[in-house]
Amino acid sequence: MNQTEFKIDDLRRVLREAAGTPEEVDLEDDILDMEFEVLGYDSLALQETGSRVERVYGIELEDGAIVDARTPREFLSTVNMRLADLDAG
Amino acid sequence: MTGTVVVTGVGVTSPTGLGAADHWTATCQGRAAIDRVTRFDPERYPARLAGEVRGFVAEEHLPSRLIPQTDRMTRLALVAADWALADAGVSRGDLNEFDIGVVTASSSGGFEFGEGELRNLWSKGGQYVSAYQSYAWFYAVNTGQISIRHGLRGPSGVLVSDQAGGLDAIAQARRKIRKGAKLIVSGGVDASLCSWGWAALLTSGRLSVADDPDRAYLPFDARASGHVPGEGGALLILEDAASARERGVSGWYGEIAGYGATFDPRPGSDREPGLRNAVRLALRDARADPGEIDVVFADAAATPELDRAEAEAIAAVLGPRAVPVTAPKTMTGRLNSGAGPLDLVTALLAIRDGLVPPTANVAPDPGYPIDLVVGAPRRRAVRAALVLARGQGGFNSAVVVRAPEPGHARPPAVPAELADPP
Numbered sequence: 001m002n003q004t005e006f007k008i009d010d011l012r013r014v015l016r017e018a019a020g021t022p023e024e025v026d027l028e029d030d031i032l033d034m035e036f037e038v039l040g041y042d043s044l045a046l047q048e049t050g051s052r053v054e055r056v057y058g059i060e061l062e063d064g065a066i067v068d069a070r071t072p073r074e075f076l077s078t079v080n081m082r083l084a085d086l087d088a089g
Numbered sequence: 090m091t092g093t094v095v096v097t098g099v100g101v102t103s104p105t106g107l108g109a110a111d112h113w114t115a116t117c118q119g120r121a122a123i124d125r126v127t128r129f130d131p132e133r134y135p136a137r138l139a140g141e142v143r144g145f146v147a148e149e150h151l152p153s154r155l156i157p158q159t160d161r162m163t164r165l166a167l168v169a170a171d172w173a174l175a176d177a178g179v180s181r182g183d184l185n186e187f188d189i190g191v192v193t194a195s196s197s198g199g200f201e202f203g204e205g206e207l208r209n210l211w212s213k214g215g216q217y218v219s220a221y222q223s224y225a226w227f228y229a230v231n232t233g234q235i236s237i238r239h240g241l242r243g244p245s246g247v248l249v250s251d252q253a254g255g256l257d258a259i260a261q262a263r264r265k266i267r268k269g270a271k272l273i274v275s276g277g278v279d280a281s282l283c284s285w286g287w288a289a290l291l292t293s294g295r296l297s298v299a300d301d302p303d304r305a306y307l308p309f310d311a312r313a314s315g316h317v318p319g320e321g322g323a324l325l326i327l328e329d330a331a332s333a334r335e336r337g338v339s340g341w342y343g344e345i346a347g348y349g350a351t352f353d354p355r356p357g358s359d360r361e362p363g364l365r366n367a368v369r370l371a372l373r374d375a376r377a378d379p380g381e382i383d384v385v386f387a388d389a390a391a392t393p394e395l396d397r398a399e400a401e402a403i404a405a406v407l408g409p410r411a412v413p414v415t416a417p418k419t420m421t422g423r424l425n426s427g428a429g430p431l432d433l434v435t436a437l438l439a440i441r442d443g444l445v446p447p448t449a450n451v452a453p454d455p456g457y458p459i460d461l462v463v464g465a466p467r468r469r470a471v472r473a474a475l476v477l478a479r480g481q482g483g484f485n486s487a488v489v490v491r492a493p494e495p496g497h498a499r500p501p502a503v504p505a506e507l508a509d510p511p
Contacts, residue, residue, distance in 0.1 A: 016153075018157060019154060019157055020153035020154040020157050020158075021153040021154070023152050023153070040154060044223070047220040048157070048219060048220035048221060051216060054216060055216055055217065
């Protein structure tokens with residue numbers, strides 16, 4: 001079991017800090033499988049979000065892995081895989 | 090297409106006011122907005138005064154998504170653009186997105202944003218630099234953000250020629266309209282009142298080091314000793330007159346009738362500076378006789394040499410003391426690329442209301458051959474105005490604006506305080 005897990009509320013918080021709150025959608029809704037494009041976040045917003053996650057959690061995310069994440073679920077999965085690597089290492 | 094380019098909307102974010110109405114009221118009252126810098130601690134710098142835009146809360150005007158990715162100058166520009174488009178009654182779908190462009194001027198880009206990210210880079214490391222640094226400090230970022238926000242995909246660009254840039258952008262917008270664009274959002278908003286921007290401004294050697302706001306920026310005054318910088322500016326909606334009529338617009342502020350730009354001879358040359366020729370070119374372009382100009386909005390550099398060059402250029406073309414000259418920028422400080430567009434808006438409001446706003450704080454040096462309006466605004470029918478702007482490095486630009494044809498004027502809105510003199 002991972003000591004640290006990056007959860008949807010963590011992502012909501014970092015998204016807000018990094019790139020602001022979208023007007024069209026309520027981030028508190030069930031957004032796990034909504035596409036970032038629909039949420040109003042572009043690739044630069046994801047890059048800034050990824051960069052903040054890296055800093056806070058002490059992990060490294062490849063640029064491609066972050067920008068390829070189409071939904072919050074995919075983003076969480078990418079981050080949590082790295083966190084698991086960190087725990088294993 | 091008629092080739093006639095008219096101004097159908099204006100948006101102002103300036104030290105003298107948020108919105109054209111507040112700006113115009115303060116300007117006519119001669120209410121200067123120059124004060125000690127508050128955006129950073131100016132104590133250790135030789136110059137400590139600026140014209141700041143006070144009370145601007147970006148979050149009240151712009152979506153949250155735009156805040157982390159924008160410098161202050163971009164926020165001020167986005168809001169000015171919103172107001173200008175609303176003033177012109179333009180809404181999405183009125184025109185084809187490829188027929189509307191954005192042409193702004195910039196003198197420094199997003200300095201405050203850049204300063205913060207450079208600080209992050211050197212104090213914390215590269216991973217702390219915002220991804221938005223990739224464009225937030227670009228010269229062209231105001232044009233880009235306005236274009237994205239309103240879905241404007243017509244001819245666009247940015248002009249960089251220091252303080253002359255704002256007028257050069259207006260001229261470029263007019264060119265684009267004459268080549269077929271229907272509407273261009275144009276003008277300039279600059280804001281680099283941060284410690285990095287301040288260090289850059291100081292290199293001009295032209296900043297006033299006075300501490301008394303009423304004695305710091307005194308163009309055409311024997312006490313002139315440099316200028317005070319400011320932030321803000323204006324955006325204007327320029328349209329082909331025929332196209333504006335087609336979309337149902339019946340009244341506008343005026344016409345961008347003429348433009349001239351020159352470059353100064355090399356330093357040390359015995360040839361005269363280029364401003365006089367810029368004025369002549371603008372008049373010729375407007376097919377205007379010198380006698381048609383009812384007011385001049387001066388560049389007002391506030392150094393003896395530059396004030397003399399400007400006064401002599403005005404007197405040489407329009408006649409000594411033949412026409413009122415004013416410098417409302419004594420109330421805002423010099424706004425870099427925002428200066429020319431803000432003066433254009435003020436000139437158009439002077440046309441609308443028949444009122445020439447004063448130059449603040451200045452006791453005119455009688456040695457200059459110009460009739461400088463000081464103290465109170467002067468009532469006078471204004472049919473045509475000449476706006477001048479000079480950029481450091483040799484840029485001279487001049488624009489002539491004309492009153493709308495009869496029946497096409499915007500209704501006057503004289504500030505209540507001035508409508509009924511006590």
